[in-house]
Amino acid sequence: MKIAIIGAGNLGLSIAKGILHSNGATTMYLTKRNTSQIKEFEKYGNVIVTSDNRQAVEKSDILIFAVQPGHFAKILTEVKDLLTENHVLISTITGFGISKIEEIVGADHYIIRSMPNTAISVGNSMTCICSNELGAKRIDLAKAIFNRMGHTLEIPEDLMQAATVICASGIAFWMRLIRATTQGAIQLGFDAKEAQELAMHTCNGAASLLIDSGSHPEEEIDRVTTPKGCTIEGLNEMEHQGLSSSLIRGIVSSFEKINQIKKQ
Numbered sequence: 008m009k010i011a012i013i014g015a016g017n018l019g020l021s022i023a024k025g026i027l028h029s030n031g032a033t034t035m036y037l038t039k040r041n042t043s044q045i046k047e048f049e050k051y052g053n054v055i056v057t058s059d060n061r062q063a064v065e066k067s068d069i070l071i072f073a074v075q076p077g078h079f080a081k082i083l084t085e086v087k088d089l090l091t092e093n094h095v096l097i098s099t100i101t102g103f104g105i106s107k108i109e110e111i112v113g114a115d116h117y118i119i120r121s122m123p124n125t126a127i128s129v130g131n132s133m134t135c136i137c138s139n140e141l142g143a144k145r146i147d148l149a150k151a152i153f154n155r156m157g158h159t160l161e162i163p164e165d166l167m168q169a170a171t172v173i174c175a176s177g178i179a180f181w182m183r184l185i186r187a188t189t190q191g192a193i194q195l196g197f198d199a200k201e202a203q204e205l206a207m208h209t210c211n212g213a214a215s216l217l218i219d220s221g222s223h224p225e226e227e228i229d230r231v232t233t234p235k236g237c238t239i240e241g242l243n244e245m246e247h248q249g250l251s252s253s254l255i256r257g258i259v260s261s262f263e264k265i266n267q268i269k270k271q
């Protein structure tokens with residue numbers, strides 16, 4: 008597969024690393040205006056770093072756009088005359104709907120919207136995807152690309168903003184929970200490195216339990232909470248302090264913000 012990542016910033020480079028990690032491309036173009044910080048990627052023989060978006064589009068079949076929303080329309084306009092019937096356009100851009108993409112390049116292209124997260128760099132993204140009418144013919148291809156780098160779920164486009172909050176911003180939310188757990192562990196006597204090791208592997212174990220068993224979180228909680236024991240004591244105190252409520256409120260605030268950004 009010949010892949011171009013237009014906008015090799017935080018997310019674009021995470022995708023590039025995921026693709027390299029999974030040997031997922033025959034050639035990969037990485038573009039940004041200032042290429043000096045990412046030249047090192049050319050040490051991988053099949054990677055070309057350039058600021059020339061048109062060259063990247065001409066030489067690739069799969070185009071993954073990962074620029075800031077304010078830059079996207081200009082870039083699509085810059086390359087639209089080069090788009091052929093073979094190109095698959097995959098946008099990761101927040102709040103930029105399929106209809107807006109079609110307005111610029113036309114509806115006669117395979118257009119996919121995807122919402123991965125930065126864990127794609129280590130092959131463990133949760134990626135939601137949807138497509139335009141024609142793009143439905145390439146959705147399995149897009150799923151295959153993202154499944155090599157984590158887990159994929161096809162969703163209706165009107166859930167894309169919610170998916171951004173849960174999956175993309177979600178990385179930051181879970182990081183803060185891991186960090187807080189680490190701070191608690193330090194207070195209980197572990198050094199900082201061990202505290203983080205304990206926190207992140209326990210987090211990983213909790214998610215793996217649900218993924219492997221398909222069980223509900225409360226079932227797993229019931230298996231841990233000894234009557235009159237320390238777990239239920241801690242859990243109830245966390246809830247008295249608003250743990251679930253603050254998480255839900257944070258998610259809803261994030262969603263309200265994303266909807267404001269979309270209107271701008």
Ligand SMILES: NC(=O)C1=CN([C@@H]2O[C@H](COP(=O)(O)OP(=O)(O)OC[C@H]3O[C@@H](n4cnc5c(N)ncnc54)[C@H](OP(=O)(O)O)[C@@H]3O)[C@@H](O)[C@H]2O)C=CC1
Pocket residue numbers: 013014015016017018019038039040041042060073074075076078082099100101122123124125175176
């Ligand atoms: N970060 C995340 O976790 C996630 C981000 N997203 C979405 O992905 C998009 C990118 O986000 P993020 O990676 O954080 O943003 P960044 O600002 O880190 O990356 C955007 C990149 O685009 C490049 N760029 C700007 N203009 C051009 C241009 N004309 N041609 C080529 N490249 C250009 C910039 O580099 P330069 O200035 O050198 O050109 C920059 O490296 C956003 O729309 C965001 O909403 C979605 C899911 C997760």
Ligand SMILES: O=C(O)[C@@H]1CCC=N1
Pocket residue numbers: 101171175176
């Ligand atoms: O914070 C943001 O607005 C973007 C979208 C999801 C991740 N980063």
